[in-house]
Amino acid sequence: MQKTGGQLVMLVAINCLLLVLGAAISGGSFLSLFNLQSMASQLPEIGLLAIGVMLAMCAGNGGIDLSGIALANLSGVLSAVIVSSFLSSTDSETAFSLAFIAGALAIGFLGGLTNGLLISKLNITPILCTLGTQMAFMGLAVVVSGGKAVMVGSPALLSSIGNDMFLEVPISFLIFVVVAGLIAAALKFTPYGLWLMLMGTNPKAALYAGFPKNGVLMATYAISGTLSGLAGAIIAARNVNVKFDYGSSYLLIAILIAVMAGVKPEGGYGRVICVVLSAVALQLMSSLLNFGGLSNFVRDFAWGLLLLTFLAVGRYDLTGFLFPGNRQPVSLAPRPHAPKRDN
Amino acid sequence: MKALSKKMLAGTAVAAAMLAGSAGALVAQEKPVIATVVKISGIPWFDRMNTGVDAFAEANPDVDASQSGPATADSAQQLQIIQDLVAKGVNALAVVPMDPAVLEGTFKRAMERGIVVVTHEADNQTNTNADVEAFDNADYGAALNERLAECMGKEGKWTTFVGSLGSRTHMQWVGAGEENAKKYAGMELVDPNNESFDDANGTYEKAKEILRKHPDIKGFQTSAGNDVLGVGRAIDEAGLTGKVCLVGTGLPNPSADLLESGAITAIGFWDPQKAGMAMNAVAKLLLAKKEVTNGLDLGVEGYNKVTVKKGAGEGLLIVGNGMVLADKATYKEHLF
Numbered sequence: 300m301q302k303t304g305g306q307l308v309m310l311v312a313i314n315c316l317l318l319v320l321g322a323a324i325s326g327g328s329f330l331s332l333f334n335l336q337s338m339a340s341q342l343p344e345i346g347l348l349a350i351g352v353m354l355a356m357c358a359g360n361g362g363i364d365l366s367g368i369a370l371a372n373l374s375g376v377l378s379a380v381i382v383s384s385f386l387s388s389t390d391s392e393t394a395f396s397l398a399f400i401a402g403a404l405a406i407g408f409l410g411g412l413t414n415g416l417l418i419s420k421l422n423i424t425p426i427l428c429t430l431g432t433q434m435a436f437m438g439l440a441v442v443v444s445g446g447k448a449v450m451v452g453s454p455a456l457l458s459s460i461g462n463d464m465f466l467e468v469p470i471s472f473l474i475f476v477v478v479a480g481l482i483a484a485a486l487k488f489t490p491y492g493l494w495l496m497l498m499g500t501n502p503k504a505a506l507y508a509g510f511p512k513n514g515v516l517m518a519t520y521a522i523s524g525t526l527s528g529l530a531g532a533i534i535a536a537r538n539v540n541v542k543f544d545y546g547s548s549y550l551l552i553a554i555l556i557a558v559m560a561g562v563k564p565e566g567g568y569g570r571v572i573c574v575v576l577s578a579v580a581l582q583l584m585s586s587l588l589n590f591g592g593l594s595n596f597v598r599d600f601a602w603g604l605l606l607l608t609f610l611a612v613g614r615y616d617l618t619g620f621l622f623p624g625n626r627q628p629v630s631l632a633p634r635p636h637a638p639k640r641d642n
Numbered sequence: 643m644k645a646l647s648k649k650m651l652a653g654t655a656v657a658a659a660m661l662a663g664s665a666g667a668l669v670a671q672e673k674p675v676i677a678t679v680v681k682i683s684g685i686p687w688f689d690r691m692n693t694g695v696d697a698f699a700e701a702n703p704d705v706d707a708s709q710s711g712p713a714t715a716d717s718a719q720q721l722q723i724i725q726d727l728v729a730k731g732v733n734a735l736a737v738v739p740m741d742p743a744v745l746e747g748t749f750k751r752a753m754e755r756g757i758v759v760v761t762h763e764a765d766n767q768t769n770t771n772a773d774v775e776a777f778d779n780a781d782y783g784a785a786l787n788e789r790l791a792e793c794m795g796k797e798g799k800w801t802t803f804v805g806s807l808g809s810r811t812h813m814q815w816v817g818a819g820e821e822n823a824k825k826y827a828g829m830e831l832v833d834p835n836n837e838s839f840d841d842a843n844g845t846y847e848k849a850k851e852i853l854r855k856h857p858d859i860k861g862f863q864t865s866a867g868n869d870v871l872g873v874g875r876a877i878d879e880a881g882l883t884g885k886v887c888l889v890g891t892g893l894p895n896p897s898a899d900l901l902e903s904g905a906i907t908a909i910g911f912w913d914p915q916k917a918g919m920a921m922n923a924v925a926k927l928l929l930a931k932k933e934v935t936n937g938l939d940l941g942v943e944g945y946n947k948v949t950v951k952k953g954a955g956e957g958l959l960i961v962g963n964g965m966v967l968a969d970k971a972t973y974k975e976h977l978f
Contacts, residue, residue: 325730334729341722446807448743461747538721540743542808546718589726595683595713 306561309612310576313605317583325590336469338586340461340537343475344371345549346578347530349556350482351523353574355425356557358516359499359566362418362425364523366433367530368549370410373440374531375541378402379449388452396456403532404525410436411524415517433550440543448542451535461536471533476575478529482522483571495519499566555602556581559609580605674733676707676925678918679723681740683711685840686893687867687914690978691738694918705929707922715840717741724748734758734929736921741808742767758928759957760921763811768955771928774921776912776944776964779811783818786889786910789967790819790861793887793907797828798860801852803836803845803873803890805866812865815891819863832856838869845872853880864890870909874900894973901970908969913944915978916964920945924960934958 321329328334348367355364378399388395410432417428451457460470486492494515498505506512535541560577562569581602588598678695680688692709699707710727712719717740725748727735735757739745742764749759749769761773794800802819804812816835823829833852838845845864849872852859862873870892877886883905892909900906923940936950944964953959968976 328731331729334726337725337729341725344718441807448741448808450743453747462751537747538744539747542717542741542744544717544806544808545741545744546716548714548716548719585722586726586729589710589723590730592708592710595711595719595723599713 305612306573306609307570307576309609310560310573310580313580314576314583317580317587321583321587321590324587329587329590332467334586336464336467338582339472340469341586342578342582343471343533344530344537344546345552345556345582346475346575347478347526347533348549348553349560349574349578350479350571351526352553352557353560353562353569353571354482354495354519354523355429356562356564357495357499357566357569358425358519360425360502362499362519362566363429363554363564364414364520365426365429365550366410366414366436367523367527367553368546369433369436369440370407370524370527371531371534372541372543372545373410373436373443374403374406374528375451375535376440376444376449376543377406378531379451379535379541380443383451388454388457392454393456395452396454396460399451399457399535400532403535404528407528407531408521408525411521411527412517414524415520418520419513419516437543444541444543446543448540450540453539457532457536460533461538471536474529474533478526479571479575486571491515491518496567499563499568501567552581552602555606559606561609673704673706674926674929676705676734676736676922676929677727677732678707678709678736678738678922679720679727680709680711680738681720682715683709683713685867686896688738690893691914691918694913694915695922697915698919698922702922702926705922705926709918712740715740717744721745721748724752728752728755728757732757734760734925736760736762736918736925737764738762739764739767742810745769758925760925760928762917762921765959766810766954767957768953770953770955770957772924772934772958772960773953774917774924774945775959775961776917776920778961779814780818780821782910782965783815784822785965785967786815786863786891787819787822789908789910790863790887790889791823791826791829793889794829794861796826799830799832799856799858800861800863800887801832801836801856801859802834803838803848803862803864803866803869805840805869806837807835809865815865816863829861832859838864838866838872840866840868842868842872842875845869846875847872849873849876850880853877853882853886859886861887862890864888864892867891867893867911868896870897870906871900874905878903878905893978894968894976895978898973898977901968901973904970908967909973910965910967911976912964912966913976913978916942916944916962920960920962934960 351364351367355362382395382398382402386395386398414429414432417423418425463470465473494510498510498515556578557574560573584601585598680691688711695707695709710723712723720740721744739761746769753759759770761767761770765773765775767773802816804816820831836848853876864870864873870890873888877883877888883903887907889908891911893911897906897909919942920940923942927934934950937947939946940948945962949961951959966976
């Protein structure tokens with residue numbers, strides 16, 4: 300409990316620190332409303348993908364979702380191609396927007412379900428399965444779009460999701476926060492959340508306890524896929540166009556965010572709030588470096604350092620090492636893996 | 643709780659130490675800021691452009707010009723940099739878009755905020771004040787192909803490489819090349835538009851495959867800067883130097899050995915240094931609310947008498963005359 304609470308406190312502290320540092324080096328303009336809005340509108344796409352990765356990791360048994368960004372691009376591309384074949388984005392703006400978003404979500408859901416079916420029914424290792432589907436999704440997006448960017452246009456509803464503010468907060472960011480909240484609630488209050496975490500902690504015990512293993516796996520990857528679909532819709536809303544190779548660097552960043560948020564790669568534990576904060580921290584840091592006019596190679600380096608810092612503090616009780624006088628008594632007795640449900 | 647705060651302290655201390663280096667990079671700026679954003683930083687092409695941006699900054703002390711770019715070739719990363727620069731409040735952006743379509747929305751918002759947007763290698767960009775091109779893309783593609791046809795004796799199998807199928811200029815070059823080759827009935831295009839992703843090793847492997855599949859191939863026309871190196875190495879190792887012709891975009895310095903050995907027939911390029919200077923010069927003119935007209939001299943070699951047309955959107959399309967075709971005999975005049 301304490302350890303995981305520490306992760307949260309540390310993420311909050313890092314975020315505050317980055318904000319203060321940003322204000323200091325930019326003479327305040329880092330904290331200007333426009334920049335805060337700009338950063339908030341950059342966040343949702345990668346944040347949604349990171350939550351998807353977190354869910355897959357929580358499922359245990361080497362769970363991971365590598366197909367996130369490829370599926371997001373496929374959702375955007377395929378939905379744009381299908382919807383614009385019977386609706387025009389300029390004539391029927393609302394209908395086009397709604398159909399496009401519904402299409403993207405449905406394609407994301409189906410893609411995720413495919414992952415879930417392959418992993419649960421055919422027992423394919425998640426990393427191999429999602430690596431395969433990642434390539435398949437990307438290839439399909441290339442075929443459907445012919446390798447070119449597909450124009451979605453900016454029909455009113457979609458354009459407001461991408462660009463407008465509600466009470467000075469970007470709408471895409473609000474959507475992200477609401478979705479993150481829903482998933483956090485689902486993990487905490489529904490049997491699904493309990494099953495997921497317990498299964499991740501000890502798959503064998505879960506099987507003998509009669510958990511609906513396949514159902515949970517399929518639901519997990521389907522949710523992850525739907526989040527990718529949503530990310531695809533938001534990318535389209537923001538950029539006007541969708542393309543198969545957009546965000547190829549997001550794959551590793553999404554995993555980085557999840558690991559930095561203290562999600563256990565071996566399964567059974569992860570908190571949505573930590574993933575959100577960790578995504579915010581990465582966003583703040585990358586914007587900060589751009590504000591400072593520093594090379595983007597420095598950014599990769601800084602992210603790596605940040606990750607190592609988190610791993611060191613989280614795993615090896617670095618505080619005790621730094622302040623040996625106040626070392627907390629640490630129980631060395633092996634503890635059973637108790638389920639932790641404090642999302 | 644005590645332990646928690648200690649952990650927090652340790653974490654912040656480490657993070658602070660890590661970021662201390664980045665502080666102080668920014669000083670109060672009153673001069674207009676022109677930010678150049680390239681497709682990817684740390685490769686020779688854009689390092690060369692950086693020398694142009696630096697030279698421009700030195701020659702124009704009344705503006706603050708600098709260059710940045712993503713560490714990975716990903717349009718999403720370039721988009722983030724541009725968004726952050728817009729939020730930071732630069733006066734002008736000079737961008738070489740990784741993917742023009744992805745940047746449309748952000749450029750539109752930037753222009754609404756009064757930021758001057760100048761692009762390069764993106765003549766289809768609708769949301770830009772001006773797009774600067776070193777030359778007419780169709781002319782360039784045709785010139786490359788004409789040189790290839792000459793070397794091939796105007797007959798035989800040939801193929802094309804592009805950086806990626808989404809790279810518009812590359813597709814225009816090979817498209818114009820294909821058009822040009824139609825003049826010669828003996829030239830047969832096989833397996834066109836191979837994607838190289840500007841990776842010399844990947845191109846090398848792909849070129850070997852093509853040489854195996856078509857043992858009688860006689861010509862390659864390549865597009866991305868590293869393609870000539872990969873294909874050239876494949877031709878060299880297969881012992882086909884002099885039998886297979888290779889004409890493509892490339893830089894003189896890295897290509898020097900292969901040009902000497904004859905594995906590369908000729909390279910075509912424009913000097914990214916001059917393009918960087920021209921972009922910044924146009925940005926400065928537009929910031930000063932001056933008009934860019936047909937025949938104007940930007941004060942940069944190859945851009946002394948630019949052609950100004952209407953661009954894909956509201957903006958201008960400024961075309962220079964910066965094409966260079968160099969072979970074994972002439973590449974030493976352009977060593978960079």
